[in-house]
Amino acid sequence: MQSLTNRSKVVVKKEMSFAEKLYLPAVAKGMMITMSHLFKKKVTINYPEVERPRAEVYRGQHVLKRDENGAERCTACGLCAVACPAEAITMEAAERKKGEEGLYREEKYAAVYEINMLRCIFCGLCEEACPKEAIFLTDRIVPTEFEREDFVYGKDKLVEPNEKNERVNIAPRQAQSTIDFKKNPEYAHNQLWDPNKKIGPKKGH
């Protein structure tokens, strides 16, 4: 049958020669390849002791932000969950009670807010959809776990600390340096618009 891609190869079962039946040349060749790699620069690193530098636009673990007074910004509108292509976000809304003004910025808040990190593809669409600047992706790596349920992050892991000096700084992801970074040819995949290649969204869109 004609192949659709023309990439398929016809496999022929041929008799092995005497040298091939000995296997020794193949073993010696394999050892040579192994030895040659001993003197090359290692492509692996000792993670987590050593980490590779990450781009400022790296999209890692999310944070649910508080406002300047420490109240949670999220109003459980659900737009992030609707925008999420992986259906990784779930939440339950609740009504703010009298006296809770310092805890929640608006009358409705997320009593439960969960992101399944195993489903998340770190596309950042939740961040773009949020009208309250409540959810951001950060430069933090999601740590490894041994149980699947431990990857379902609740508010205990997502909401940033109340102490001002421990808040998660998301400013570098939106700074001029980030925009400049996107112009680096090495990270061309981050560019939205390349006038030479004529790819990406057009100016003004």
Ligand code: SF4
């Ligand atoms: S980054 Fe993308 S996949 Fe992950 S929770 Fe947000 S919208 Fe969903």
Ligand code: SF4
């Ligand atoms: S994080 Fe933003 S988009 Fe998602 S529910 Fe809260 S306010 Fe709405």
